[in-house]
Amino acid sequence: MKNILDFFILEKESDFCNRRSIVIKFALIATIVLFSLFACINLLIQQYWAAIIDSISAVVSILSYIYMQKTGNILLSIRIVTFNIVVFFLVFAYISQATHFSLIWTIFVPIFAIISNGKKVGLYFSLLFYTLLFALSYHYINVWNAGEWHFVDWVRLVLASTILTLCMYIYEALLDAAQQDLQLARAKERQRSEELHQQSVTDQLTGLYNRRYYDNMIDKLSFLAKRQELCITFFILDIDYFKYYNDYYGHIKGDETLIQVANVLQEHIQRGDDFVFRLGGEEFAGIILSNEKEKTHQWISQLTTIIENLKIEHKASKISDFLTVSIGIATLEHLDGEKNIDLLYKYADKALYAAKYGGRNQSRIAQES
Incomplete structure (x- = not known):
């Protein structure tokens, strides 16, 4: 239960390095642009249901971006957008029915989730998404795409998605470890600099200023x-x-x-x-x-x-x-x-x-x- 609640627990922004803050802001803008573009394309080709879904997703991303600009709460905004993407791709998978390798687009979910939210929360989002996607796609074996969606295809989807998610998790974990090592090195450097400065202005015997x-x-x-x-x-x-x-x-x-x-x-x-x-x-x-x-x-x-x-x-x-x-x-x-x-x-x-x-x-x- 605690792990589920971690989806919406806001961590301090200082826990996120500057790199992730930049990624989050870029991701919010990118989702607005892409969803809006997809909505226009689907509207032009008269795919109205798809256009409606894209429009709703675009609106959610826009509202999240406005909220972030007004409050500065980057983390809550990215949580909302990530959840929005999870819902979007689940609906997309159901509507597209695996035609023309359309499920390949679902690989963007773990990439976006882990890079934007960090390895822990991003993994939770990925597990939530793939649990629902795998169940949905398994249920429609020999039904989707006029019966061309087979068990072998489903197994490939599961293996490829699992491997990709694991790779993204390891990649982000290595980046976090590197970031922590860098911060530790900088902290030691600052401490050493302060110690040297203190030694330069204090009398070593008495501790008074010199x-x-x-x-x-x-x-x-x-x-x-x-x-x-x-x-x-x-x-x-x-x-x-x-x-x-x-x-x-x-x-x-x-x-x-x-x-x-x-x-x-x-x-x-x-x-x-x-x-x-x-x-x-x-x-x-x-x-x-x-x-x-x-x-x-x-x-x-x-x-x-x-x-x-x-x-x-x-x-x-x-x-x-x-x-x-x-x-x-x-x-x-x-x-x-x-x-x-x-x-x-x-x-x-x-x-x-x-x-x-x-x-x-x-x-x-x-x-x-």
Whole structure:
């Protein structure tokens, strides 16, 4: 029962490759043209019943095409047209009575059904069509075409139709497999490209953005700040006496400490428009966009206390038994063409120097900004 319902279950259009979408649109137009042409020909030769059937099929195809254009539902349209073709060829087979090898035209049903609907649904349509066609043609053995339709002819029809349908199914299955392999290869390529890009803009040790990403982002963030009329604040954070720390505890312990400091920065500064970086060595930086300059300064200054409260032992430090940091902060307000965003780094670096000269384990705000 579930398989029967699959005839009309609409799959997501993304499940169909672009090739099939093109085929479906072409098939809809082709059925309109062919059915309309057959209707005119049969009308001219006074085959009125055939002309009526062709006209009905043409109308169904036209309505399906209009529905597809208005709603974009390609799959439902092709399901309707395929069912229309199944009915058409069954009626055609009954009317033609196998004269002049007319049943040869039925080979187009599995070709159209499988290429347009995919191997699974197309196979269902083909099985439905041939089950009815074989039963109909077997029933009329020695009756159709004034008794010239024989059992041998019927067997040939069954074998030829079965082989053709099987070949079309295998062909479509191979195309689907090739398409899936191609999509998988492209997905791996995109993933690898993203990984390479991520590696190029992040610090491998801490996972923070690196100096290269800072250089790429600073102009974009300054433009965003100017457009939204926000202040842009830049700070540089440097670990106090970190060279002594490495000499005393070793570089492995030093790397672990850098990661801990980076984690504090990530947890403390986590808004979407704010960024933290590792500039190199024991030096970190961050950019914050805000319309509250004083509050931002206080927020950044809290980092000195937060990091000292980690209680990371630092016996080689000259100012504390624990790891400490110094911070230089600079802010630009009302950005305009006269203020170079590069001044931020200069101001923050000068404020950092003042914090270190003033005894370390503190933050200083650049007055020039």
